[in-house]
Amino acid sequence: MDPKKLVLIDGHSILNRAFYGIPELTNSEGIHTNAVYGFLNILFKILDEEKADYLAVAFDLSAPTFRHEMFPEYKGTRKGMPDELREQVPVMKEVLNAMGVKIVEKAGYEADDILGTLAQKSEKEGLEVSVVSGDRDLLQLATEHIKIRIPKTKRTGTEIEDYYEKDVVEKYQINPKQIIELKALMGDSSDNIPGLPGVGEKTATKIIVEYGNIENAFDHVELIKPNRAKEAFKEHFAQAEMSKKLATICTECDIDFQIEELKIGLLYTEDAYLLFKRLDFKNLLTRFNCDVPVYSVEENFKYVSDLNQVEEIFEKGQNSKNASIVLIGGNHLLGAALEYSDEETFFIGVEGFVTEEYLLEKVEKLLEQIDQVGVLDLKHELKFLNDKERNNIYDLGIAAYLLNPLRNSYLYDEIAKDYLGMLIPSKEDLLGKASLEEAFNQKEEFTKFACYCAYVAFKAMPVLIDKLKETEMFSLYQTIEMPLIYTLYHMETYGVKVEKEALEQYGQQLKIRIDELEKIIYEQAEEQFNINSPKQLGVVLFEKLKMPHAKKTKTGYSTAADVLEKLAADYPIVSNILEYRQLSKLKSTYADGLANYIQDDLRIHSTFNQTITATGRISSTEPNLQNIPIRMDLGRLIRKVFIPEKDYVFLDADYSQIELRVLAHMSGDEMLIKAYNEAQDIHRITASQVFHIPFEEVTSLQRSNAKAVNFGIVYGISSFGLSQGLSISRKEAADYIQKYFETYPKIKGFLDKLVEEGKANGYICSVFGRRRPIPELSSSNFMQRSFGERVAMNSPIQGTAADIIKIAMIRVDQELRRQGLKSRLVLQVHDELLVEAYKDELSMVKEILSEEMKNAAKLDVTLEIEMNQGQNWYETK
Known part of the structure; x- marks a missing residue:
């Protein structure tokens, strides 16, 4: 045994x-x-x-x-x-x-x-x-x-x-009990055990191996080598004796167990x-x-499919002021969960005489009669409802996001925990990993899941509304985030057309160049190897070709982009490897990857996410259309495959330097405001002021450096970061930054004040009141605090810019629809809006884009846009 x-x-x-x-x-x-x-x-x-x-x-x-x-x-x-x-x-x-x-x-x-x-x-x-x-x-x-x-x-x-x-003996050459002797000589600063000054592990081990313990070593002190160890023994042996006692673990403690x-x-x-x-x-x-723990509220959960009972439930709802309505389903509606009071929560399943059409008709009618309706994900529910914009609906997922934008998700059980103090079963707890359609047959568990959704939406709605008012974000919620849901839904529904054959040709074009680069790299390396293997690549570059800047890790040499970029200018093979990597990513992610998302209507319907980024920016997934590379020519060419329908053209409008304009407004710096309002070249004027040279004598390099400083300041750039970006010394970079702040004196004070406010409040705000918590500012870790300071400087600017583009999106979408135009907003990429414009409506759409984008916010500087049209997305840039 x-x-x-x-x-x-x-x-x-x-x-x-x-x-x-x-x-x-x-x-x-x-x-x-x-x-x-x-x-x-x-x-x-x-x-x-x-x-x-x-x-x-x-x-x-x-x-x-x-x-x-x-x-x-x-x-x-x-x-x-x-x-x-x-x-x-x-x-x-x-x-x-x-x-x-x-x-x-x-x-x-x-x-x-x-x-x-x-x-x-x-x-x-x-x-x-x-x-x-x-x-x-x-x-x-x-x-x-x-x-x-x-x-x-x-x-x-x-x-x-x-x-x-045996393992201790093998590694340390001494037995376990002699670890105490070793500690007596070496000491341990973490345990405040002093040891002997100047005696390290190697010397201490040698002494203990030879003499067995510190007492015997002291008896033979004249034989101890090196001389500094001998002198340490003579002068500080009492300290070693104390250290030995401190290091000795007591194995006879008075513990009754x-x-x-x-x-x-x-x-x-x-x-x-x-x-x-x-x-x-x-x-x-x-x-x-x-x-999963059983909660008393589950006693009030009821599954209903009888037509007469369903009629009674909806009739009862007509007299309610508040309700929650959560539509459950994927491609097809499976049912609706409703709650009107604390007494009962219903899940009405699509079954028998309760058809999808009947249920949606009842829900639409109910939405017209109730003052406040809580939902968890309105954009999802719009798949089943008409997209009429309603002011009585409150999306609680969006509300929870505004109150804590650092979360990864805003599911019903998380909202219950955060705002109701309830720990309730999650969807996965109840349904496992089954799809909604698969789990629908598990009536008891499915009913619990659906009813919990409605229960949390009903209970949390007043709590979240009050918290939004307390944090002064209710206006932001009502005027920006809620209307934006409808705009994003329209964009997802429309999608953007892709020319499939052109995408295939683009992939072939990339492959030709990738194959060419592969051959060139093999010739330059004088051997074939797996270019995609960091380990093999590291050996070729740093052992065979003896390149500098080698960083050895446990798995081999680092071949990260920042390491290779330092070498690219001097070593053609590295430049080719970087291009090979970029093109391989383009091919796998876009040329090959995008093809998987083209639907039967030949359009890609990306998902636009409202609750992902802490700053308020919208993100795009499945696929990510906001991350298509535009800095390299071959990467930018992929935009050619995105085309408008017949009789339509693309109109692309892009805000000009919106974050710098926001910085000018928020800092109140007169020099920067004046430069923008006089429509001057902001980078050239910055170079002129910083380098103390006439405006017309500024060189391209000086303008480029000033541009890096202008944009770097927005992101809280350090002298080290700027020196890396411009390939200059850290001192030169620090001088640039100092001269920049001398040129625009109010900016330094503004950025410092943001950090102070962040430390005092635990968050910072955009112009529109969007809060971004910064827990890193109170961290004991220097790197974390430094990151928090950069976030404090940048987030109010980036958040305000995000709010402005959201307002512009909403207004453009609403105006196109109000005028009954065929043109539609199809994409948003950071500060850029793409409209698929009907040719006969082109002048009207241009006017709408210009009007709504330029007037999305009233700042101390003008908001300017650049607008272009084309027969594909590439031609608009």
């Missing part, structure tokens, strides 16, 4: 490792969670590997330990903990308690001593023990039956080093499930097989 296994975990040590190994994470409540998440991943990995019978986690207490009594100057090991880590310790304990994991801590003892005591007592009782810690001090505990496991948490996962007694107290029971409890949901640990929920 195999012996029982015990796993002991050093709580603070593993939390600390996880905290520094995983990027900063917060849940929707703003609680930092990266250390807890990393700890759990390590815990589950260990348990999966060990198949253990018993488990305990030891924590330090802040009370003084026996070491403090021995040496008053000893400071302990867990001081100076960042606030973001400290706040996760009680959360970690709460999680462990919810999972039924035994926590062991006792005043007077550190976690190391608790672990040492438990490990040795358990070994004597015949158990196999694994001690998990990031602290190599614990190697002194290793035996034939006690294994020390030291995890390393990385982005790519967790790696664990394992040490039995029974091994059965540590027995692993059901870890994946209902309480743990709810806590994992609260912490947003979605990836870990798959470990739970427990029943």
Whole structure:
């Protein structure tokens, strides 16, 4: 019979490792969670590997330990903990308690001593023990039956080093007990153990291998080499003796425990499930097989398909002021979930006499009669409804996005958690990974899912509306975000036509050039290799061809774009490799990839997302039409495959330098405002002012450099970033930036004020009141804070520009429809609008575009656009 296994975990040590190994994470409540998440991943990995019978986690207490009594100057090991880590310790304990994991801590003892005591007592009782810690001090505990496991948490996962007694001897040339002697000589700054000055690991190991312990070494002090180690022994041996005592783990602590107290029971409890949901640990929920908690509200959920009952439900709804209506379905309507009061929530399924047409007719009529209607995703519901714009509908997903734009999603269970304080089952909890059509036959679970959608929409609607008013974003919600839903729906419905044959030809054209480059690269390298393999490419460039700037990683040399770009000017092969990469991406992503999205009407219907970016910009997916490359000629050519219908042309209108104009307005800098209002070349005038030369004498290079500074300032560029972009020294870049701020003095003050406001409030605002939280500004990590400062400088500008383009989109779409024109808005790409204009309406559409875009906002500077037309998208640029 195999012996029982015990796993002991050093709580603070593993939390600390996880905290520094995983990027900063917060849940929707703003609680930092990266250390807890990393700890759990390590815990589950260990348990999966060990198949253990018993488990305990030891924590330090802040009370003084026996070491403090021995040496008053000893400071302990867990001081100076960042606030973001400290706040996760009680959360970690709460999680462990919810999972039924035994926590062991006792005043007077550190976690190391608790672990040492438990490990040795358990070994004597015949158990196999694994001690998990990031602290190599614990190697002194290793035996034939006690294994020390030291995890390393990385982005790519967790790696664990394992040490039995023989492994310690093999790696360190000494036995586990001699780790104490090693520590006595080397010291440990993290544990405030001084050691001997000037004695490092190599020297310390050599001494212990030769003499066994520090006392014997001291007896032979005159023989010790090198001389600095000998002198350190003579002068500081008392310090080494103290360090030895500090490094020695106590294995006889006064801890009363029974091994059965540590027995692993059901870890994946209902309480743990709810806590994992609260912490947003979605990836870990798959470990739970427990029943999803049953909530009392489910008693009021009802599935209805009887025609008479359905009639009664809709009749009852006519007398309600508030309601939620959630239409459920993919390509076809499966049913409607409704709630009018706290008493009942209904799911009306499309079944029998309750047809799709009948149900939609009833819903349309109801929408005309109720004052406030909560929905979760209006753009999706417009697939089934008419697209008449209604002021009584409130999309709660959009509302939740405005209140917290840093979330990844705004699903009904997340809204319930964030705004109702309820932890309810998600769609995946109830339906698994089945499609809606597949899950529809699971009537009980499907009804719960549909009714939860309606329940949350009904309950959360007043809460979210009040919060939007409190944060002064209700006007932004009503006048920009809600009307935008209809505009985006129209754009998705119209789509944009693609000439399939031209797309195929473009792909062939790319392939010809890719094949040419491949041959050239092989000739230049004087061998064939996999150009797409970073490992093989690194060997060719940095070993065979001996190129500079080599960055060695664990997997080989880095061949990232920033490394290769430094080499491209001097090495033709690198320039060709960069082009090869770009064209290969073009072919796979666009030439080949776009073909998969062409529908039966020969048009691509991209999805425009309103809730993805933290700044408020719209994004495009399936496919992403906003990321089509335009800087390289061959990349720009792909726009030729996008064409208008017969008797139509494309009209493209693009805002001119909108973010710089927003910067001028928000900063109130008179010089910049004047330059724009006098329609001067802003980059040339900046160069003239910064370099103190007449306007007409500015060279192309100086204008180009000024342009880089102008746009860089908007993004909070540093002297290092500018120096890299312009290939100049950091000092020159710093001088450019300083002269820029001297030229436009109010801009520096404005940007500094944004950072101050961000730190004081925790968020910054666009001109239209859009908030962007910046938790990074309060981070103890310098890099995180620096990132937060750049976000604070840029987001109000980018957010305002995003709001302006949204207003322009809405007004252009509304005006085209109001006038009953055939022309339609089909694409938005950052600051650019593309209209498929009916030829007979061309002059009217040009006037609408000009009027609505230029007057989308009243700023201290004029909003200008560039407008072009063409028989394909390429011709408009």
